[in-house]
Amino acid sequence: MKKIGLILVVIAILILAFIFFRNSGPTNNLDQFEQSAENLPVIPEGQYKVDSELTRLRWQGSRIDGSTHFGFVTVSGGEVEVKEGKAEGEFNIDMTTISESKNTEMFLLDIRGEDFFAVDRFPTAKIKINIDSEMDRGPEAYTVRGELTIRDKTNPISFPARIHRDGNNLVADASFLIDRTEWDIIFDSGSFFTNLGDRAIHDNIQFELHLILN
Numbered sequence: 001m002k003k004i005g006l007i008l009v010v011i012a013i014l015i016l017a018f019i020f021f022r023n024s025g026p027t028n029n030l031d032q033f034e035q036s037a038e039n040l041p042v043i044p045e046g047q048y049k050v051d052s053e054l055t056r057l058r059w060q061g062s063r064i065d066g067s068t069h070f071g072f073v074t075v076s077g078g079e080v081e082v083k084e085g086k087a088e089g090e091f092n093i094d095m096t097t098i099s100e101s102k103n104t105e106m107f108l109l110d111i112r113g114e115d116f117f118a119v120d121r122f123p124t125a126k127i128k129i130n131i132d133s134e135m136d137r138g139p140e141a142y143t144v145r146g147e148l149t150i151r152d153k154t155n156p157i158s159f160p161a162r163i164h165r166d167g168n169n170l171v172a173d174a175s176f177l178i179d180r181t182e183w184d185i186i187f188d189s190g191s192f193f194t195n196l197g198d199r200a201i202h203d204n205i206q207f208e209l210h211l212i213l214n
Contacts, residue, residue: 043082043133043142043163048170048213050078050091057093058208061180064190065198069107071099076124080170080213085133091211093125095150115187116180122151144174150183161209170213177204 060070080089129146141160159176190200
């Protein structure tokens, strides 16, 4: 009998401990997200200009067979104005500077030519952005909304960006995908041409932006 009583006491203690620790933990994940959002820095008001020498815009594309190409293109200028909790800006991208990591001559001729960016006719691409510091403030990043113009065709874009101060500079880092066919770049696209097999090129192009403003 004593052994049975001891076992019942131990079971009761374990049940009470379980209830205590369960109730003393976080009540919900929303509180944690709200706390993270409060730590996201507010964008300081002011007029900012793009530092073209320090800013980097990296692109990457790939074929169905897994082969990839990547390179950089110059953000040649632009400005952002931050006022009353809202940021608006426009950046120019010099498409004539587009490079490829292996510097493959044939590939560069293709990507600069009519099948892709047609840089002779459309030497400049543009990004317009809008950020509302209240509406677009997420747990870890701001949501950037805007428009991307390539080959004189404009489509809406949206992507998250981490923004912080570094000395006198305002720094933004973002990664986003575009569907090139929405800008009429359909060369070797499996969405438009059949029987391409492994030669088909993915419609998505990935961009990684490291933007320096001062």
